Amino acid sequence: MRYFLNFDTSLLPSERADVLICGSGIGGLTTAIVLRELGLSPALLTRGIGNTYYSQGGIAGAVHPADSPYVHFLDTIRAGRFLNDEKATEILVNDGVMRIADLERWGVGFDREGDTYSTTTEGGHSFPRVLKVKDYTGREIYTKLLQRVEELKIPIIHGELQEVVGDQSVQGALYHQEGSLRFVRARAVVLATGGAASMFRHTSNPSKVRGDGIGIAFRSGAVIKNPEFVQFHPTVLKGTNLLISEAVRGEGAHLVDDSGERFVDELQPRDVVARAIFNVLKHGRDVFLDLRPLIGRGINLGERFPTILSFLTEKGIDPAREPVPVVPAAHYYIGGIEVDISGRTSVEGLYAVGECTCTGVHGANRLASNSLLEGVVFGYRTAYRLYLDIKFLRESRADFKNYRECSSKLPFGFEELKAVMWENVGLEREEEGLLKARHTLTEWLLHAERAEPSVENRQLFDLLLVALATVEGALFRKESRGVHYRSDYPYEREVFRRDTAINPGDILG
Numbered sequence: 020m021r022y023f024l025n026f027d028t029s030l031l032p033s034e035r036a037d038v039l040i041c042g043s044g045i046g047g048l049t050t051a052i053v054l055r056e057l058g059l060s061p062a063l064l065t066r067g068i069g070n071t072y073y074s075q076g077g078i079a080g081a082v083h084p085a086d087s088p089y090v091h092f093l094d095t096i097r098a099g100r101f102l103n104d105e106k107a108t109e110i111l112v113n114d115g116v117m118r119i120a121d122l123e124r125w126g127v128g129f130d131r132e133g134d135t136y137s138t139t140t141e142g143g144h145s146f147p148r149v150l151k152v153k154d155y156t157g158r159e160i161y162t163k164l165l166q167r168v169e170e171l172k173i174p175i176i177h178g179e180l181q182e183v184v185g186d187q188s189v190q191g192a193l194y195h196q197e198g199s200l201r202f203v204r205a206r207a208v209v210l211a212t213g214g215a216a217s218m219f220r221h222t223s224n225p226s227k228v229r230g231d232g233i234g235i236a237f238r239s240g241a242v243i244k245n246p247e248f249v250q251f252h253p254t255v256l257k258g259t260n261l262l263i264s265e266a267v268r269g270e271g272a273h274l275v276d277d278s279g280e281r282f283v284d285e286l287q288p289r290d291v292v293a294r295a296i297f298n299v300l301k302h303g304r305d306v307f308l309d310l311r312p313l314i315g316r317g318i319n320l321g322e323r324f325p326t327i328l329s330f331l332t333e334k335g336i337d338p339a340r341e342p343v344p345v346v347p348a349a350h351y352y353i354g355g356i357e358v359d360i361s362g363r364t365s366v367e368g369l370y371a372v373g374e375c376t377c378t379g380v381h382g383a384n385r386l387a388s389n390s391l392l393e394g395v396v397f398g399y400r401t402a403y404r405l406y407l408d409i410k411f412l413r414e415s416r417a418d419f420k421n422y423r424e425c426s427s428k429l430p431f432g433f434e435e436l437k438a439v440m441w442e443n444v445g446l447e448r449e450e451e452g453l454l455k456a457r458h459t460l461t462e463w464l465l466h467a468e469r470a471e472p473s474v475e476n477r478q479l480f481d482l483l484l485v486a487l488a489t490v491e492g493a494l495f496r497k498e499s500r501g502v503h504y505r506s507d508y509p510y511e512r513e514v515f516r517r518d519t520a521i522n523p524g525d526i527l528g
Contacts, residue, residue, distance in 0.1 A: 036062035039205040041180045044071035046373030047211030048164040049398030055171040057406045062174040069213050069228050074157025075264035077149040079388040080119045086146045088112040098143040098288045099382020100501040107360050107379045111396055118395040126163035141265045141387035143288040149388045154324040179474050183239045189368030195474050206412040207368045214352030214374035215485045220441035221348040223255050223262040232375050234481025236356045241364045243521045244357035244377035247492030247503045250385050251446050252350035253292040254308050261330050265387045271312045277305040290384045290502040293347040297446045307342030353381045362401030372398045383501025429470050449507040453494050460487045488521040
């Protein structure tokens with residue numbers, strides 16, 4: 020299954036670490052910090068800033084005395100359409116309060132009103148439990164955690180992950196750096212590479228978050244769980260990938276059609292709101308987000324939403340005078356690498372945290388602002404599990420060879436893949452379109468297997484694997500549940516209240 024390993028790793032420049040963490044979002048940074056505080060020697064491999072940095076809304080947590088983790092649990096289960104792993108969800112909401120304290124210990128300064136947190140409400144929450152830093156919460160968390168990493172002198176390697184290396188267990192990883200290939204030998208590898216929502220034409224994800232880390236894990240033998248569940252954010256500025264936070268609707272902004280009429284309760288879960296917008300758009304109408312009600316409530320847009328106001332102004336839009344044109348866009352990949360409650364995959368020595376995983380806490384639809392919480396909660400747990408497991412994981416001295424010849428050119432690229440996924444596997448799905456996508460992606464995968472082993476071709480190959488797994492999951496789930504909507508099966512069916520598991524053999528043979 021290692022289609023791109025066509026060299027002898029003994030000939031490559033190499034480094035060593037107890038644990039190599041691939042990715043520098045909240046999950047990866049948390050894992051690295053806790054491992055170092057526990058006395059181990061982790062290293063971080065990163066290709067640059069990812070989704071955590073761009074997260075605007077906040078992080079959910081039952082920190083207020085009038086709230087409770089149990090109510091947060093109930094909101095999460097309801098939003099997930101009762102497909103959530105209840106044990107993992109209990110851990111999320113209970114440990115989450117403690118992990119928010121850790122974020123503050125590491126320097127994150129959440130908004131306050133006097134001595135209390137300034138929290139807000141977002142879709143699906145029955146209590147204003149979302150902690151924030153204006154509208155750049157993710158940037159604040161990323162910056163402070165990165166500072167902590169630097170204080171702890173954790174090595175940061177800048178490069179493109181190419182391959183998780185090992186035979187019966189993981190013993191390191193290959194990465195590209197400035198045109199050369201390098202090898203990190205480690206006793207364990209943690210994937211924190213982000214989700215795969217970028218495989219759709221309309222997406223809120225930055226270009227560097229491609230989802231190929233999930234494909235790398237798949238090629239290494241890991242199972243992909245619930246890949247059919249992709250969350251589409253309701254409000255992305257039309258013609259861009261600039262997301263307008265759910266917190267704007269939480270503060271009172273209205274969704275209106277081109278006649279100025281409201282058509283949906285803005286605080287319903289994201290899947291409901293996104294499909295309501297899609298239904299207006301597919302009838303040839305336009306949809307707008309009207310922020311003027313916030314001004315009527317005395318909210319200063321420049322103080323509460325400085326980032327959003329800044330990019331709207333750059334695009335020539337004055338939200339104080341006119342509504343903002345919006346469309347839904349692929350935002351969050353709910354499915355991913357199957358892990359247990361301690362980040363372990365089905366491959367020995369391979370762990371995973373963050374959006375690239377499926378812990379089960381989101382069920383069929385992620386509750387707003389639970390993603391940052393998931394990253395810090397399960398990053399913390401994964402670090403502690405690794406602290407115990409590392410004593411049983413041995414650094415290998417083996418070298419790996421595979422002289423597979425690959426030379427053909429690809430007749431397609433990322434843009435063609437995004438078009439196929441948007442048109443056939445988007446907000447609304449049906450059998451004919453899914454079968455069409457399966458046929459196309461299978462043909463492309465055969466081409467990509469024989470392609471030149473460049474960084475871009477490898478990433479495309481791995482994203483094709485994730486895309487095909489997503490299609491297979493969508494074909495299997497003959498019902499509509501949460502973010503997965505089948506127009507030919509528009510209702511939930513009791514028999515499908517279970518998880519989907521895609522094994523490497525199902526696709527790779």
